[in-house]
Amino acid sequence: MSIEKQIEAYFLTQPEPKRSDLKELHRIILDVMPQCRLWFLDGKDESGKIVSNPNVGYGTHKMRHARGGAREFYQVGISANTAGISVYILGIEDKNYLAQAFGKDLGKAKVTGYCIKFKTLGDISVETLKHAIQCGVEQTSG
Template sequence: MTVQEQIEQYIATQPEPKQSEMRELHDMMSALMPACQLWFLDGKDEKGKIVSNPNVGYGSRSIQYANGKTREFYQIGMSANTTGISVYILGIDDKKYLAQTFGQDLGKASVTGYCIKFKTLADIKVDVLKAAIQCGIGQTGISH
């Protein structure tokens, strides 16, 4: 199964209206990063144990760990959670930046150092979410 097929299957398993909203977000991410690498992580570790919600990733960035090792990972991510949808914007060094820059204008959302979590798209201003994603893409200096 291709990554695109895995993403489609994952989105299709979500209940409405989450399914439609995740499709809308997937289309938005694909438009913002048309040539990006797509990722699908099923949420399981190498032993098959569930360690996170499945998630869809867009783009690619290199993560360097304290021990000097590096690995490739997605830049922007999306996943369903029990109460709604999470959008991950990775690679921003200042962990207060997202909340300080976009938190007030976003609407009913929880904003952490790299995650914007909301119940439904109707609760947030999608144009502000899009601006936050574009800002995250720009801050990492990786072109797509």
């Protein structure tokens, strides 16, 4: 099954309004990153054990490991969680950057080093989220 079909199937497993919010986020991120590589991780490890929520990724960058080495991974990701939706903006060096630069303008969201969590898209400023994604992508491109 193609990555696009896996992503669509994943979205269809989500209840409304989360399903519609995920589809809209997908569209928004593709508008910000139109030529990006798409990823779908089903949340299972090599043995088939569930180790995380499934997630959709966008773009690519070299992710450095704390113990050395690096691997290719996505720049931006989205995932449904029990409380709503998480948006991951990976590879930003300063772990306080997202919260300091965008936290107060996002609306009802929890912002950590690389994750923005919210219940619904209606709870946040979509324009601020788009700006955070653009800034994160700029920091991890090239």
